Amino acid sequence: MSAEDVIAASRLTHVRELxxxxxxLTAEKTALExxxxxLKAHLDLAIVALAELKDGGKMEIWDGWNLLLSSDKVAxxxxxxxxxxxxxxxxxxxxxxxxxxxxxxDGKVRVSYTGGEGxxxxxxxxLDFVRAAKYLGLSERVGVRTFDKTLGKSVARLGGDLV
Numbered sequence: 664m665s666a667e668d669v670i671a672a673s674r675l676t677h678v679r680e681l682x683x684x685x686x687x688l689t690a691e692k693t694a695l696e697x698x699x700x701x702l703k704a705h706l707d708l709a710i711v712a713l714a715e716l717k718d719g720g721k722m723e724i725w726d727g728w729n730l731l732l733s734s735d736k737v738a739x740x741x742x743x744x745x746x747x748x749x750x751x752x753x754x755x756x757x758x759x760x761x762x763x764x765x766x767x768x769d770g771k772v773r774v775s776y777t778g779g780e781g782x783x784x785x786x787x788x789x790l791d792f793v794r795a796a797k798y799l800g801l802s803e804r805v806g807v808r809t810f811d812k813t814l815g816k817s818v819a820r821l822g823g824d825l826v
Contacts, residue, residue, distance in 0.1 A: 698779055700764070708775060709792055712756060716802045720754060723826050724789050726809035727759035727774075733810040741774075748772045758785045771819055786814045793823040 716722055730737040731745060740746035741759070748755035749772050756773045764778025777784040789807060797806045802822035809815055815825050 666774055675707060695781070700778075711800070712773070712792065713795055713799060715754065716804050717799070721804045722754045722756060723751075723806040723808055724792060725755060725757045726785060726789060726807065726811060726814060727757045728785065729809050729811050729814075735810045737808075745769075745772060745774060758788055760785045761802060786811065786817075789814065790817050790821065793818055793821045797822050 676740065706787045707815065712722065725744070727741070727744065731739070731741065738747055744757060748757055749770065752771070754771045756775065759774070759776050760783075761776030761778060762780075764776060766773060766775040768774075775788075777788050789809075793802060793805050803824070806824040806826035807814070807818045808826045809818075818825060
């Protein structure tokens with residue numbers, strides 16, 4: 664093997680390494696853009712909900728999957744949980760983890776899916792909202808319904824009520 668062959672092989676190896684690195688960075692960029700889109704949607708939704716709080720009244724935020732899947736489940740399906748929220752007559756926001764961020768509002772009931780990736784997205788979403796309400800002096804108007812003890816402790820620490 665000549666010196667030129669060794670150099671060419673080395674360059675080819677380096678190009679392959681660069682391509683692998685580029686593919687990895689492209690995937691990371693795509694994931695970060697997706698997460699940014701989800702965060703923007705969450706912020707927009709939180710701004711609307713905080714404006715509703717400022718107008719008066721209380722809002723309950725329900726930890727969707729927790730209320731459906733825990734041993735103390737409140738409902739057997741998302742539809743049944745939604746109907747329970749409607750029947751309460753209260754302003755209720757049901758938050759679920761979900762890969763695709765979206766929100767639906769029907770009267771006083773809002774159902775949202777967090778979008779994004781990772782664990783405990785709904786918990787983080789709920790805590791971020793309770794924290795924002797606290798910063799505005801509105802934490803006493805926010806109640807959280809969950810059987811998750813860790814989430815409950817965090818909500819209480821931020822001044823939100825457990826309902």
